[in-house]
Structure formats: structure tokens, C-alpha cells
Amino acid sequence: MSGIIEFDNVSHRYPGGQDILTDVSFTLKRGELAFLTGPSGAGKSTFLKLAALLVRPTRGKITVDGRPLSEIRRGQIPAYRRQFGMIFQNFNLLQDRTVFDNVAMPLLIRGHSGEDIGRRVRASLDAVGLRGKERAYPITLSGGEQQRVGIARAVVAKPMLLLADEPTGNLDPHMAGEVMQLFMRFNEVGVSVLVATHALALIHRLPHRILRLDGGHLSERDEAPSVDTADEAFDDEPPFDDGEDAA
Amino acid sequence: MSASRRVSTQPSWTSRLALDHVRAIAATLAQLRDRPLSTLLTAFVIGITLALPAGLNTLLRNLDTASGGLQGTLRASLFLKDAVDAAAGADLARQISKRSGVSEARYLSREQALAEFKAHSGFGEALDILKDNPLPAVIVVTPDPRQPQAEVDALFKTLTTLPEVETTKLDRQWLQRLYAILQLVERSVLLVSGLLALAVLVVIGNTIRLDIxxxxxxxxxxKLIGASNAFIRRPFLYTGLWYGLAGAVLACLLVASAGVFLSDSAQQLAGLYGAQAQLSGLSSDAVLAVFGAALLLGWLGAFWTVSRHLSAIEPD
Incomplete structure (x- = not known):
């Protein structure tokens, strides 16, 4: 069975620069959660951007859900992006909209009806532990809560795949732990998840595949890497409580 | 949200589109309402810009109507020689009225001319002092108003050469000048309208650009969450439409108030020319044209700007 994301000898270089990725081959299996690690500038973001069609590879072939991305024309990109949910380091929430309106956006662009949106947004906020925060504005929430709004927005349309780019980069260890916990919970119900992160301390004990990007090359590591290779790992042990609201 | 009630979890293509439009309309109207001052200012700029050509056009139409009334009175008076008696004169009038391009030829005997003069000039009693009737018999010829200018000219030239005719008087050179001026003004209004339409386009385009x-x-x-270009574009196009609409309403109000403001003076002027002219405001055609043009310009201005600027905004 083919993977949900397949990279086949993919290289990428930005115009005038050197290779960010060199001959990267990788498969994310359906229903798998994998972490993509590596130092800053190693190409983790580029990796995710290639999968999200924010950039096109210089060489090589990328297939998502059995469809070669090279076949997707510019006008088809929006429809392609609606197949997965994206989570960002800076949350990318709209500060002038309520939590509800932020989470509702993916449903709005799909033309869902008002009551359907209400139901799904509440269910999604419930799943990330933000029930009752619908009317709040993002600025009034903690970083961890804002990221959970971001996750609720990514999962509200029930995508088959989540792509997260440094989702805990702006969070303290406690909040980061909660966020990682959420990804695992969505993965348990069948969503494929790819998380780019350099928070090795958070993930090294988790029973998931960890890939390492360094100098544009991808290497796969065993499930229990030693912490000494973690470049910017947190010292604190992440408290994996049940995702209750810390604030 | 009555439209949403019909939509189930799997919305059909059409109801989704309808819902998208209803939402875009509601959202854009709310946005404009949230910043009333800048909305009103933009609408005013557009309104004034549209009011100028609309007002000029109305003015022109009024002048045209007024001069059209004058054309109806365009007549040639053929003053007959005294030797031509009443019977011959009436006969001649009948012959002239049968010519092509003549809609009426009326014979006035010397007595009738005198009676008419007395009735209209107000010098009736003064004329009683005169022993003889000083007025000649006259045939008043009204050309067919549908007749082209050149043929009317030719007709009058032939009538002047008739042996019974002493002299002719036709009052039309000033009218021709008036028409030439009107034509020039009409062209200028068209030119100005084109330039002002361009201005509206630029104003709306620039407002939308700032909005973007x-x-x-x-x-x-x-874009990151996969909104289609049409979805992203839609609210801006509606915003353009609303600016156009608001501008059209203001333009019509401006022209209407200008009409009220000017009507007294216009009546006074018309009175000086002996005409009973009522200043007519914007015709329903003109109102439609203003609204049509404003909506079109609003949409075009928005579309033009959105297509130029939206593709430049890409997530990185």
C-alpha cells in the first residue's frame, strides 16, 4: 500500500542559493505519525512547504494520497490544500476574529451551512479542550491555547493529513507537551500526521518514527534516539498531563 | 440565515454558491458599516465624479428640448407683393403646401396680418391711428421638421425666387449656431464623462488596493487553508459594487438637488425667451445609466485591482 506522502529523490534549491534538500526519499504511511527533526535551516520547513505545494521541488517526485503533485496546476492548488490541515509556529490566527470565526474558516471556504459550522466548530474546540472559548479573541488566550485554536482549525474539516511546522516553537514546555499530546490523539483516530520540530526532548520517548534532516540529507533514526544529538532540546521533562487548561 | 436552513452537511453546488454570495454580501456590508467615515468619503468622491457627467447630460438635454421647441417655430415668412390679391395668395399657399418638405403653408391676407399683429403685439390701438394697413400679405411656411437641413435650405431658396414673393425672412442662422454649439458641448460632455469614468475606476481601484x-x-x-481564488476575490468585488452603488445614489441626489436649486433661474431665463420651459431633472433612463455605469465601474475597478494584487500575496 502506498503512503499518504511519498518523496522520491526530491531536491530543492531556492533561486540563487544552494540545495536545501538533496535527494530526499521518504514515505509517510497512512495513519502514521512521524516527527521531522533537525537544526534550524536544515530544510524542515521546506520539506513541509513542498508537501503543501507552497513551493515546487527542483528535482524529484512528490506524491500525496496517490496523486503526483507535479500534475496539480496552479488553479487546482486551493482544492489540493483543502485535503489536509496545516499548523504553524506563529499560529496564523486572525486577531480581529473570535476563536469561533477562526476555527470556522475552513468550513466557510467549503460552503458549509451555518448550523453545520456551529456544530463542527464546537466539536473541534471540544476536542482541543477549548470549550467555552468560542467568543474569546486570540489575543486574550495563552500561546498554548492559541496553538490549540490553530489545531482546531486544522482538524475542523476532518482532513486525512495534518502538517505541522514547529507547532511548539513558541510555547513553553508544558504547553508544548499538551500540543504534542493532541497530535497523538488525532493520530489515534486515523489521521496521518507529520510534525516538523526541533523539540527533541519532547518526542524522543514517544513511540513514533523520528526523521532527521541535516545539511539537506534525510536520515531515519530509531525510535529511541539519544538526547545528546538534540540541538535545541528542552531540558525540562514535558509534563504529559491530560491536556487540561493550564491558564 | 434562511438560506442555510436548506443546506445539509453535504451542500449542493448551487446552494453553496448562493450561501457564499450571501455571506460575502453580509460580510462586506458589515465591513463598510464598521468604518462609516471612510466609506462615506469614498462614496462621495465617486458620487461627485458621477454627478458631473450626469448633471451636464441633464443640462444638455434641457437645452436640447428648449431648442427643439424653437425648431418647431422655425418658419419662413414669404411677404407677397402688393399686386398679388387674396385669391392668388391663397392659391399660392395651397401650391406651396403641396411641395415636398413643407408641412404647412398658411396664407395671411393683409387684413388677417393686421388682426394678428393687433392681437399679439399690444400696439393695436396705436395702429388704429394709421389710415392704411402697412402690413403686406404673407405666406407662413413651416418646413417638415424631419427634413434634413440642406433640403430645407434648398426649399427656402426656391421659395424666395417665386415671382409673387417680394421678400422672405427666415430666422435660422442663430439656431444653426446654437446647434453647432450644442453639438460641441455634447461631444465635450462625452469626453469628460469618459475621463471621469476613468477617475471612478482609479478611485475604486485604489480604495480596494488599500483594503487588500x-x-x-x-x-x-x-490561501494556506485552501480558499479558492474566487472565494478570496468575492468580498472585494462586492465592496467595489457597494462603492459604485453608494456613489450612484449620491450622484443622483446631487443632480436632483442641483435641479431644484437651478429651477427658478432656469424658468426666469426661459421666460426671457418667451418660452415656458420647465427644467426637467434626471430622466429614468439617465438614472438607470448612472446606476449601471457606477456598478460596472465599481466591479471593474475592484476586479482590475484584485487581479493585479491578489496573486502577489502568497504564503511563504
């Missing part, structure tokens, strides 16, 4: 700039962040997020 201020919502750059939102556009990036929308």
Missing part, C-alpha cells in the same frame, strides 16, 4: 493591503494577513491564511 490591510487584509493581507487574512488573505495569506485563506
Amino acid at each position: 493591503e490591510s487584509r493581507r494577513e487574512e488573505i495569506v491564511v485563506l
Whole structure:
């Protein structure tokens, strides 16, 4: 069975620069959660951007859900992006909209009806532990809560795949732990998840595949890497409580 | 949200589109309402810009109507030689009225001319002092108003050469000048209208551009979560339409108030020319044209700007 994301000898270089990725081959299996690690500038973001069609590879072939991305024309990109949910380091929430309106956006662009949106947004906020925060504005929430709004927005349309780019980069260890916990919970119900992160301390004990990007090359590591290779790992042990609201 | 009630979890293509439009309309109207001052200012600029050609056009139409009334009175008076008696004169009038391009030829005997003069000039009693009737018999010829200018000219030239005719008087050179001026003004109004339409386009385009700039962040997020270009474009196009609509309403109000403001003076002027002219305001055609042009310009201005600027905003 083919993977949900397949990279086949993919290289990428930005115009005038050197290779960010060199001959990267990788498969994310359906229903798998994998972490993509590596130092800053190693190409983790580029990796995710290639999968999200924010950039096109210089060489090589990328297939998502059995469809070669090279076949997707510019006008088809929006429809392609609606197949997965994206989570960002800076949350990318709209500060002038309520939590509800932020989470509702993916449903709005799909033309869902008002009551359907209400139901799904509440269910999604419930799943990330933000029930009752619908009317709040993002600025009034903690970083961890804002990221959970971001996750609720990514999962509200029930995508088959989540792509997260440094989702805990702006969070303290406690909040980061909660966020990682959420990804695992969505993965348990069948969503494929790819998380780019350099928070090795958070993930090294988790029973998931960890890939390492360094100098544009991808290497796969065993499930229990030693912490000494973690470049910017947190010292604190992440408290994996049940995702209750810390604030 | 009555439209949403019909939509189930799997919305059909049409109801989704309808819902998208209803939402875009509601959202854009709310945005404009949230910043009433800048909305009103933009609408005013557009309104004034549209009011100028609309007002000029109305003015021109009024002048045209007024001069058209004058054309109806365009007649040639053929003063007959005294030797031509009443019977011959009436006969001649009948012959002339049968010519092509003549809609009426009326014979006035010397007595009738005198009676008419007495009735209209107000010098009736003064004329009683005169022993003889000083007025000649006259045939008043009214050309067919549908007749082209050149043929009317030719007709009058032939009539002047008739042996019974002493002299002719036709009052039309000033009318020709008036028509030439009107034509020039009409062309200028067309030119000015074109330039002002361009101005409306630029004003709306620039307003939408600022709107796009201020919502750059939102556009990036929308693109990231897979919103189609049509979805992102839609609210801006509606905003353009609303500016056009508001501008058209203001333009019509401005022209209407100008009409009220000017009507007294216009009546006075018309009175000086012995005409009973009522200043007519915007015709329903003109109102339709103003609204049509404003909506079209609003949409075009928005579309033009959105297509130029939206593709430049890409998530990175």
C-alpha cells in the first residue's frame, strides 16, 4: 500500500542559493505519525512547504494520497490544500476574529451551512479542550491555547493529513507537551500526521518514527534516539498531563 | 440565515454558491458599516465624479428640448407683393403646401396680418391711428421638421425666387449656431464623462488596493487553508459594487438637488425667451445609466485591482 506522502529523490534549491534538500526519499504511511527533526535551516520547513505545494521541488517526485503533485496546476492548488490541515509556529490566527470565526474558516471556504459550522466548530474546540472559548479573541488566550485554536482549525474539516511546522516553537514546555499530546490523539483516530520540530526532548520517548534532516540529507533514526544529538532540546521533562487548561 | 436552513452537511453546488454570495454580501456590508467615515468619503468622491457627467447630460438635454421647441417655430415668412390679391395668395399657399418638405403653408391676407399683429403685439390701438394697413400679405411656411437641413435650405431658396414673393425672412442662422454649439458641448460632455469614468475606476481601484493591503494577513491564511481564488476575490468585488452603488445614489441626489436649486433661474431665463420651459431633472433612463455605469465601474475597478494584487500575496 502506498503512503499518504511519498518523496522520491526530491531536491530543492531556492533561486540563487544552494540545495536545501538533496535527494530526499521518504514515505509517510497512512495513519502514521512521524516527527521531522533537525537544526534550524536544515530544510524542515521546506520539506513541509513542498508537501503543501507552497513551493515546487527542483528535482524529484512528490506524491500525496496517490496523486503526483507535479500534475496539480496552479488553479487546482486551493482544492489540493483543502485535503489536509496545516499548523504553524506563529499560529496564523486572525486577531480581529473570535476563536469561533477562526476555527470556522475552513468550513466557510467549503460552503458549509451555518448550523453545520456551529456544530463542527464546537466539536473541534471540544476536542482541543477549548470549550467555552468560542467568543474569546486570540489575543486574550495563552500561546498554548492559541496553538490549540490553530489545531482546531486544522482538524475542523476532518482532513486525512495534518502538517505541522514547529507547532511548539513558541510555547513553553508544558504547553508544548499538551500540543504534542493532541497530535497523538488525532493520530489515534486515523489521521496521518507529520510534525516538523526541533523539540527533541519532547518526542524522543514517544513511540513514533523520528526523521532527521541535516545539511539537506534525510536520515531515519530509531525510535529511541539519544538526547545528546538534540540541538535545541528542552531540558525540562514535558509534563504529559491530560491536556487540561493550564491558564 | 434562511438560506442555510436548506443546506445539509453535504451542500449542493448551487446552494453553496448562493450561501457564499450571501455571506460575502453580509460580510462586506458589515465591513463598510464598521468604518462609516471612510466609506462615506469614498462614496462621495465617486458620487461627485458621477454627478458631473450626469448633471451636464441633464443640462444638455434641457437645452436640447428648449431648442427643439424653437425648431418647431422655425418658419419662413414669404411677404407677397402688393399686386398679388387674396385669391392668388391663397392659391399660392395651397401650391406651396403641396411641395415636398413643407408641412404647412398658411396664407395671411393683409387684413388677417393686421388682426394678428393687433392681437399679439399690444400696439393695436396705436395702429388704429394709421389710415392704411402697412402690413403686406404673407405666406407662413413651416418646413417638415424631419427634413434634413440642406433640403430645407434648398426649399427656402426656391421659395424666395417665386415671382409673387417680394421678400422672405427666415430666422435660422442663430439656431444653426446654437446647434453647432450644442453639438460641441455634447461631444465635450462625452469626453469628460469618459475621463471621469476613468477617475471612478482609479478611485475604486485604489480604495480596494488599500483594503487588500490591510487584509493581507487574512488573505495569506485563506490561501494556506485552501480558499479558492474566487472565494478570496468575492468580498472585494462586492465592496467595489457597494462603492459604485453608494456613489450612484449620491450622484443622483446631487443632480436632483442641483435641479431644484437651478429651477427658478432656469424658468426666469426661459421666460426671457418667451418660452415656458420647465427644467426637467434626471430622466429614468439617465438614472438607470448612472446606476449601471457606477456598478460596472465599481466591479471593474475592484476586479482590475484584485487581479493585479491578489496573486502577489502568497504564503511563504
